[in-house]
Amino acid sequence: MWRMGSTVKRIALAAVAIALVLGCGRAALAADIGVNDDTGKYATDGGTEFFTRVAALGLKQTVMTTRFLPGTPTTIHDGPFLDRAVPEAIKQGIEVSLAVYPFPPSELEGGRSTPKAFAAYVRLVAQRYPAVRQFIVLNEPNQPAFVRPQFDAAGKNVSAATAGRYLAAAYDALKAIDPAIKVIGIGLSPRGNDRPSAPSNVSTSPVRFLAALGSWYRSSGRTLPLMDGFSFHPYPNQATDPLSRGYAWPNAGFANVQRIKQALWDAFHGTPQATTASGLKLYLDEVGWQVDTSRHAGYQGVENVRVTTEEAQAAIYAELVRSAACDPDIAEVNVFGFYDDVPRDRGFQAALNRVDGSPRPSAAAVQAAIADTARGCSTPSPVWRPAAGVVGVSTPLVTPDAGAVAVEVGALEGAGAVVCLLPGRLSLMAVKAAMRSRTATSAGCAGATAFPNRPGRVRLVRPSPSRPATVGIRVAAEADASRVSSFSAQIR
Numbered sequence: 001m002w003r004m005g006s007t008v009k010r011i012a013l014a015a016v017a018i019a020l021v022l023g024c025g026r027a028a029l030a031a032d033i034g035v036n037d038d039t040g041k042y043a044t045d046g047g048t049e050f051f052t053r054v055a056a057l058g059l060k061q062t063v064m065t066t067r068f069l070p071g072t073p074t075t076i077h078d079g080p081f082l083d084r085a086v087p088e089a090i091k092q093g094i095e096v097s098l099a100v101y102p103f104p105p106s107e108l109e110g111g112r113s114t115p116k117a118f119a120a121y122v123r124l125v126a127q128r129y130p131a132v133r134q135f136i137v138l139n140e141p142n143q144p145a146f147v148r149p150q151f152d153a154a155g156k157n158v159s160a161a162t163a164g165r166y167l168a169a170a171y172d173a174l175k176a177i178d179p180a181i182k183v184i185g186i187g188l189s190p191r192g193n194d195r196p197s198a199p200s201n202v203s204t205s206p207v208r209f210l211a212a213l214g215s216w217y218r219s220s221g222r223t224l225p226l227m228d229g230f231s232f233h234p235y236p237n238q239a240t241d242p243l244s245r246g247y248a249w250p251n252a253g254f255a256n257v258q259r260i261k262q263a264l265w266d267a268f269h270g271t272p273q274a275t276t277a278s279g280l281k282l283y284l285d286e287v288g289w290q291v292d293t294s295r296h297a298g299y300q301g302v303e304n305v306r307v308t309t310e311e312a313q314a315a316i317y318a319e320l321v322r323s324a325a326c327d328p329d330i331a332e333v334n335v336f337g338f339y340d341d342v343p344r345d346r347g348f349q350a351a352l353n354r355v356d357g358s359p360r361p362s363a364a365a366v367q368a369a370i371a372d373t374a375r376g377c378s379t380p381s382p383v384w385r386p387a388a389g390v391v392g393v394s395t396p397l398v399t400p401d402a403g404a405v406a407v408e409v410g411a412l413e414g415a416g417a418v419v420c421l422l423p424g425r426l427s428l429m430a431v432k433a434a435m436r437s438r439t440a441t442s443a444g445c446a447g448a449t450a451f452p453n454r455p456g457r458v459r460l461v462r463p464s465p466s467r468p469a470t471v472g473i474r475v476a477a478e479a480d481a482s483r484v485s486s487f488s489a490q491i492r
Contacts, residue, residue, distance in 0.1 A: 033366065057370070190252055321370060409457075411455075420473075446458040
């Protein structure tokens with residue numbers, strides 16, 4: 001009896017230990033690290049040398065592109081190149097992801113591209129390359145370089161609905177071939193200006209794009225998911241930024257990946273589409289810090305952006321690999337790319353190797369970081385949980401005077417506040433109940449909008465300054481009105 005009790009106790013203690021490890025977010029394996037680069041696809045040797053070098057650094061996968069051209073909807077134009085490169089990559093132990101998206105955006109804008117034709121193209125590609133088990137569907141649909149229009153005449157986002165229809169069509173086509181194929185959407189850009197009347201680059205911020213995508217999905221009546229994983233491109237705002245420097249809300253970079261998780265939750269919780277809180281993984285399929293190439297031959301033109309040093313890039317990439325290993329929600333990170341582009345003004349120079357093939361310090365740094373994190377993160381990291389209220393909302397500043405009361409509300413995300421002057425001394429519970437039916441236009445109430453570094457302010461007139469009153473404040477997140485934070489303040 002004692003022995004049995006001890007065994008049960010040991011099993012129970014072991015279970016508790018396992019639960020503690022899982023509960024604090026320790027990953028069994030680190031994120032897979034790879035590259036996003038078409039060099040191997042176009043190499044004259046079919047990519048043999050390219051994929052050999054990729055594998056030698058400990059990289060696990062490569063992303064190659066194949067565009068759907070609506071003018072020739074059943075032609076895989078880069079098929080002869082992929083026919084050689086896909087088997088060669090797999091031979092070298094490199095997993096292949098195919099990024100597929102409609103192009104150019106003028107075809108979408110002109111109505112010459114359809115989700116049905118795109119799905120048929122995706123089906124052709126998957127049937128031609130059965131060894132490819134992962135497809136990244138769409139590319140930066142929140143940018144006008146890939147999807148137009150972004151907004152309608154009334155200023156409402158429409159690019160998310162377009163992306164949703166194309167993603168759903170491709171998902172269904174790929175799952176009909178093999179349910180085990182992974183569908184990764186949508187290659188989201190880290191930035192957007194949310195300005196329908198901007199003189200150029202009319203684009204949508206990632207947080208607001210996901211909100212619009214979730215709204216379309218909920219209203220579509222679709223009962224199947226849209227994706228098995230979520231692709232995000234966490235480029236820095238500037239190449240001189242450290243990894244820890246992110247973007248202001250509603251944009252997001254690597255330092256703001258929790259913001260993307262929250263945006264996914266806001267968009268899809270309670271639907272058939274999973275979020276990171278229910279198993280959806282993040283695929284950081286494009287990321288890179290551009291470097292100074294002025295001392296190296298083989299490049300053309302002049303830089304059109306501020307660039308960092310090779311040494312700083314190496315340190316950032318190593319930190320990126322190690323940080324990703326500590327986030328159990330990140331499945332992959334892919335550097336863009338393995339080799340630099342030749343033109344400085346039109347290309348991208350953030351690769352692990354220079355244009356002549358010589359390795360940068362970042363190649364060795366990434367290789368070492370991959371080896372260091374092969375067994376996962378050595379330091380447990382907290383499991384991310386969705387916010388129940390408004391992110392970063394501060395206790396409102398309430399300033400009464402003889403005939404009025406001023407209220408200031410701040411938050412770390414966009415939020416709408418309703419502020420009401422209620423008679424008597426009320427508890428917070430009573431205030432919450434009273435505020436449920438009130439809006440900014442109700443008697444004794446006013447509304448305000450708060451943004452990071454730009455608090456919302458209201459001023460309410462007190463009809464009876466000598467009588468006690470309570471200020472009721474309800475703050476709701478812009479991205480999800482069900483996330484509410486409530487406050488109250490009694491005044492004399």
